[in-house]
Amino acid sequence: MSDKVMIVESPNKVRTIQKYVGDDVEVLSCVGHILKLSTRGKGNLGIDFDNWEPKMVEDPSKKKIISELKAATKDAKEVLIATDPDREGEAIASNLVTTLKIENKYKRIKYNEITNEAIQNAINNPHEIDVNLVDAQKARRMLDRIIGFKLSQLMQRKVKNTPTTPSAGRVQSIALKLVVDREKEIAAFIPVLYSKIEAIITEEIQATFFFKNNPDFKGENTWIKRENALKIINELNKNPELIVSDYKISQRSESMITPFKQSVLYKEAKYSSSIVQISAQKLFEAGLISYPRTDSTRMSDSFVQKAKEYIANKFGPQYVAHEIKGFSGEQDAHEAIRPTDIYLTPEKATREHNLNDVDSYIYKLIYDKTIMAIMATPKREIHQYELKNNEYYFRMSYSNVIFDGYYVISGYENAKPLPKYNIGDRLHVENFFKADKETNPPARYNEGSLIKTLDDIKVGRPSTFASTVNIIKNRMFVESKNGTLYPTDFGTVVLEKLVNGFPKTMNEEYTAEVEQDLDLVSEGKENYKLLMQSFWEKFNENLDDASQTIEITVLPQEKLDELCPQCGSELVYRYTKAKHQKFIGCSNFPSCHYIRNIDNPKKRFFKKTTKK
Structure with a gap:
């Protein structure tokens, strides 16, 4: 039995952290939450409505773990609570302290990566449990229980002959609403019909028609109304040549790269959100990347400095960025998702840590994005010709990279250069080609773009994104076809009843407002009990009305x-x-x-x- 005990969430972290802390500290895992919200009391909601406290009970599946943790901490002089650095982690930490009765000997430690330096720094800079974060998590849990239980029960009474048990949720229903609303947009979409004209000078050289003044479509000077396109073609064919009227050379720097936050990683990865979540968690627990459930894109000064030194030594000082793009997220002081060691290249990580194909791919995606964010941006030289046929204008251009910057990581291709023309040169046109086009409806969501949208509109939190998408898929509210999400008739019917019955609750603005209120609670700027009481009074009144007005639908x-x-x-x-x-x-x-x-x-x- 050790005098010092450290408790982490995942058992996969134990061996790695034990290696860093040595034999003086015994590292144990609580395997996530040890308590669960009761299903007893008023409405089986597990809430003390008089005091607005969740009624937490021991999770039966964690009985052995709780017993082992009690035995290990009973005689320990110090217990380090090292659960994850987010609201859920803070709630788990609080439950551990009360359940194990270690109020007078615990220290809360937080780390964004599992490295020796980060663990030692966390141990040397302990905190107390942040009661504001715990209160925010309590409020979130009670809100989700009330909305989830009450609306799910209502839907089960109002929608019959369903393929799965109907359910509703504060965040899951907004995710479903986004998918359904997008399908409605697609159904109602009326395409804009337009044409484009290309001048075929040779098989490899083409010029594009554009309006120098007064375009047919606002903001689109290459779009031509179809009724005008044929007239223009006929005029051009009277004299099938173009005269070079202008030539410009300019330079452009590419955009800076922003490191990954979790929602963008989901969007850019080629795998499903659940696979990406599992892989990122494994890489974090193995000490290869920083904490993945983050809404931040900033990186620590110490990491950036080490990365700059690496880049300068490997590629040259001119490849080091003078400015780094990134911002702090709204939840906690997390960093972007980044490798813990810039010297651990994807090839080296795959070899030394025996990464499978998925983990190797995710690590490389994170590593490359990170190093590119700290590298200078590429520069291009753009050559552009303007050509004329009477009052009609065309242009053609090409660019070549004059400084590769972060392209040294991602790679690039230069376009084939155009011949050198002089102003006044006449170019024979083999054919003026008219292409009839139309605008496309908005794209359906895939898992990544849906999560990115939820994050953009501030609905949900990084720790819940993947599970939210899985819920609406598993409930058969949406189905995935060729990687895109379609609402089912079942999902559409359930959502329609929710939106019509609870217009002030089931909308993006309200759900985002709740997240803002929870942020204020986590910052100690709002009382969560007042928040819950206000919500409960309005929701209950709405529920009574909806129960009477929503009609029963039997699905065929x-x-x-x-x-x-x-x-x-x-x-x-x-x-x-x-x-x-x-x-x-x-x-x-x-x-x-x-x-x-x-x-x-x-x-x-x-x-x-x-x-x-």
Whole structure:
């Protein structure tokens, strides 16, 4: 038994941290939350409404862990609480202190990366538990329980014959709303019809028509109204040549790179949000990257300085950026997602840590984005010609990289240069080509872009993004086709009832406002009990009205053009309760229990007819 005990959330961190703290400290894991919100009391909500306190009870699955932690900390002189540095981590820390009864001997330590330097620095600079963060998490948990339980129960009464049990949630319903609203935008979209004209000088040299003055479409000087395009083509063909009227050389620097915050990592990675989340957590626990559940893009001064030295030594001082782009997130003082060691290149990390393909890909994505953010931006030289045919103007251009900057990491290709022309040169045009085009509807969300939008409108938090998307998929409110999200009829019906019944709760503005209120609670600027009381009074009144006004909808069953071989009734598609897998069953259920597998028509799960 050690005099010092450190408690971390994940068991995967134990071995790495134990190596850094030595034998003087015993490192143990609580494996996440040890307490859970009760389902007893008023409305089975597990809330003390008189004092606005969540009623927390020991998680039955953590009984052995709690017992082991109590035994390990009973005689310890000091207990270091090293749970994750966010609101959930602070709540877990608070529950550990009260459950283990270590109020007089705990120290709260926080770290953004699992390295020897970070762990030692955290141990040497302990804190007390931040009660404001704990209060913010309490409020969030109670809000989510009330909205989730009450609205889910209402939807279960109002929507029948559903493929899964209907549910609602403060954040999940806004995620569903975004997908449904986007589908409505696509359905209502009316394309703008326009044309473009290209001058084909040779097979490899083309020029684009543009309006020098008075464009047909505001802000788009290469778009031509279709009724005007044919007239312009006819005029151009009277004299199929272009005269070089101007030539300019200019320089442009590429945009600075911003390091990853979690939502952008989800958007840019090629894998699903759940896979990215798991991979990033593994890399963090292995000590390879900083804490991944972050809404910040700033990097610590010490890391930036080391990275600058690395870049200068490897590529030259001219490759070091003079300015770094990044900002602090609204939740806590996290850093961007970055490698913990700039000298641990993706190739080296993959080799030394035996990373699988997914983890290797995610690490490289993070490493490359980070180092590019600390490197000088590339510079291009742009060559642009302006050409003329009477009052009609064309242009053509190319650019070449004159300083590669961070392109040395990402790579680049130079366009093939145009021939050198002089002002006044006449170029014969082989063909003036008209292409009819139309604008496209907005793109459907994929998992990454949905999460990025939730983050942009300040709905939800980094720790919940991936689970939010998984919920609306698992509930069968949305389905993924070719990587994009489509709302199902089931999801659309549930959302319509939620929005119509709770217009002041089920909207982006209100949900973002709640996040702002929770931020104020976490900063000690707002009393969470007053926040909860105000919410409860308004929500309860709204719930009573909605319960009376929302009508019941029975979803139609998807039928097959086939009769049941058992009883002759129509066959329909149904879903398993556990995994929501689609199968074929009899519409006469429960009188007839005939079902069969969709993929293997010969395979039947069971076949039983109830006795009469």
